[in-house]
Amino acid sequence: MLEIEDLVVRRGDRLVLDRLHWRVERGEWVGLIGANGTGKSTLFAAISGLVALRSGRVRVCGQDLATELNRARASCAVAIAPERLPDGLSVRQFIELVHASRALPTAALAQSLELAETLGLTPWIDAGIGACSLGTRQKLGIVAGLAGRAPLWLLDESLNGLDPVSAFAFKQFLAAQQRRGDTAIVLATHGLELAERLLTRVCVLRDGRISDDFTTARLDAVRADPTQSVEATLVAAMR
């Protein structure tokens, strides 16, 4: 689903991603963890074609980003960051705009409105985005970003700002999606409690590389061991 080879990204003099190799398969729900400033958002931007790659190759669903940027992007659903949403539109208008600009079928709009309902966004549907709270904007970014349900989902700290009820509903929604097996979900997060039960894999980003990879088997082993805690193990891996 997602293949990254030898990826190098520099921002000015700073080497953010350094010969990074990574693969994510269909049916996985991967948690990408790392300290602040380790390059999680840059990695997402690189996968979406939003930063220039110094070298390396990114393939999404077999489409090379360098030669088939649009086809690769069409295979990604990227949750929109709250600060990028246009203040002058209403929540409903923005959802309609996203669907119209991608010519998505009516069923997709119904699906988005259903997700909006799940996340508790419906009461704000006719409110102006500029008047919405951070959490509400986060919800809208999720609903709009996932419109059309592309096979690879990229969620950059999308649980931030959500109220506990909405966060719980969204986690259940992601878990159900993962169980269906036709999607790969990558969630950059600082919420290690997700790894206790829900995530099927956790990757640690450090010094511009995937420094540790907790596969389902490794996670299950830690979960099954009463003397170990998943959170403590992951924190140790991040240090």
Add this chain to the structure above:
Amino acid sequence: MGSMPALPHPLTLEDQMLARNRGRLRRELWGQSLFVAVAYAALAMLGSLLWLRVDPAQLGRVSTMIERHQVALAVLALLAGVAATHARLVADARRHLASSHAALPIWRDVQAARDRRLRARLMFGAWLGFAVAILLLALHDRGVAWRCAGALRWSLAAAFLAIVFAPGANVRAVLALDTARRARPASLPRWLARMQRPLLPHLPQWWWQRSASLWLRGRAAASLAIGLLLAPTDAAAILVPISVLMLMALLNALDVAHRLGSEVESALAQRPPSARVLLLALRPLHAALSLATAAFLALLLQLLQAPTALAMLVAAALLLLSAIDLRLALLLRREPHRLTLVRTQVLLVLAATAGAMPLLLPLLALALLIACERRLRAESAHA
């Protein structure tokens, strides 16, 4: 990029939706819209009056120069057209990369349609500029206007050619440039960088990029009216522009305060900081800009031989209005009914204008501000 059946460009759709929303808001806030229209119509009228004072002999000399240098002007128009078109398309590419649609696939046909639209708007702008220039000349002398139109038609044609054939934005190059730039520290002027506060270190940069230009643009519009003070002995020529100046400055204060309120909120992740933090971050630049503009206007008035008292009065009024700008931005930062407050204030301004008390407007605005502040304090104490 690949090709795909015709889809609308997300930014084009977004622009259309935003324009519809703005239109609806203008209809809802009809009082404010009317005020803006009247103020700008008055400014245009005063500008025309100033234009009519220009010596016709000078215009004749300018038209002769234009006729003599037709080829050079056409070449200049060609170069300017290429530069403007390329800059516009690159700016649009940057806007797209910073927008909520950045990660969406944009197929070649869709981007081409967007570029055509932008080029058409640039062509319309060039034509409009040409038409307005000829119209202004015709206000003086139709013969001169026709001669200039004939001489400038090649420049217009060259600009059109440049707009149509100028190279578009190379998105990959823009991306590479922006990726390299992002790590660099903000490139502020040194005097502005000194105003950085640890509380909100990014704010001066934000100010520099967004608000300062807005603020100065508004102030520049207001200062246009100063031009009419060329004849200080003429009472009407002083009172009318001063009234317009006050109106424009106050309108600008309200507009900027309103925009600042919402933009500061947006820039600070929808969670406005305390008034103290905002004040510490905003005050230095605000004070510097206000003082510089007031000093500039006072100097300009002195150069135009206006009485010293008048120059001091204008400078003081501008400083007062700037203080109101800042106070409003702070006061209204959490106020959900900001628009209502602004509308009320504008209606009061309209009432004051009808009463021919333009010089009292800043005081009136200040009084209203104090009343609003008291009400808000009472409400928050109650809450």
